[in-house]
Amino acid sequence: MAKRTDYISWDEYFMGVALLSGRRSKDPSTQVGACIVNKQNKIVGAGYNGLPIGCSDDDFPWGKQGDFLQTKYPYVCHAELNAILNNIGMDLTGCRIYTALFPCNECAKAIIQSGIKEVVFLSDKYAGNDSFVASKHMFDTAGVSYRKVNTQVKKIELSFDEGDV
Ligand SMILES: O=c1ccn([C@H]2C[C@H](O)[C@@H](COP(=O)(O)O)O2)c(=O)[nH]1
Numbered sequence: 001m002a003k004r005t006d007y008i009s010w011d012e013y014f015m016g017v018a019l020l021s022g023r024r025s026k027d028p029s030t031q032v033g034a035c036i037v038n039k040q041n042k043i044v045g046a047g048y049n050g051l052p053i054g055c056s057d058d059d060f061p062w063g064k065q066g067d068f069l070q071t072k073y074p075y076v077c078h079a080e081l082n083a084i085l086n087n088i089g090m091d092l093t094g095c096r097i098y099t100a101l102f103p104c105n106e107c108a109k110a111i112i113q114s115g116i117k118e119v120v121f122l123s124d125k126y127a128g129n130d131s132f133v134a135s136k137h138m139f140d141t142a143g144v145s146y147r148k149v150n151t152q153v154k155k156i157e158l159s160f161d162e163g164d165v
């Protein structure tokens with residue numbers, strides 16, 4: 001019997017893990033997941049946008065508008081930062097990070113400082129915003145490359161039906 005040919009690529013696999021991580025997010029508007037991979041294609045960290053440990057998802061705001069302190073923005077820990085902080089305890093030098101959303105300037109700083117050398121993103125929906133322009137400026141200057149994920153796949157379905165294994 002010949003091997004399967006319709007298996008997913010490394011890019012699809014790691015972006016898939018990033019997207020699945022994002023499904024843990026409680027943010028009603030934008031769910032972001034991130035996955036860090038080392039040079040041997042081993043996953044060494046993952047995270048999603050969520051509140052810091054000890055800050056209840058039910059007590060903090062999730063809105064986007066109004067008084068800054070009554071919005072989610074000052075409180076949410078971004079997916080990329082969480083993935084860096086959640087790493088398995090290794091030096092991230094030379095790793096790459098898969099993220100559903102292009103990293104903001106704060107995440108870009110953390111990515112650069114951690115030694116990650118490549119960013120693979122799915123959406124760049126905030127490309128025109130200053131924060132994301134700053135990210136690209138920093139990445140270009142610091143020698144961190146970035147590219148859109150390489151895939152033709154539109155959707156991957158997961159079944160939890162044991163009969164499907
Ligand atoms: O680099 C980033 C940028 C943003 N996020 C998170 C932070 C928020 O929870 C959402 C953005 O919310 P909007 O409603 O789209 O303004 O995405 C992140 O994890 N990483």
Ligand SMILES: [Zn+2]
Pocket residue numbers: 078079080103104105106107108
């Ligand atoms: Zn960020």
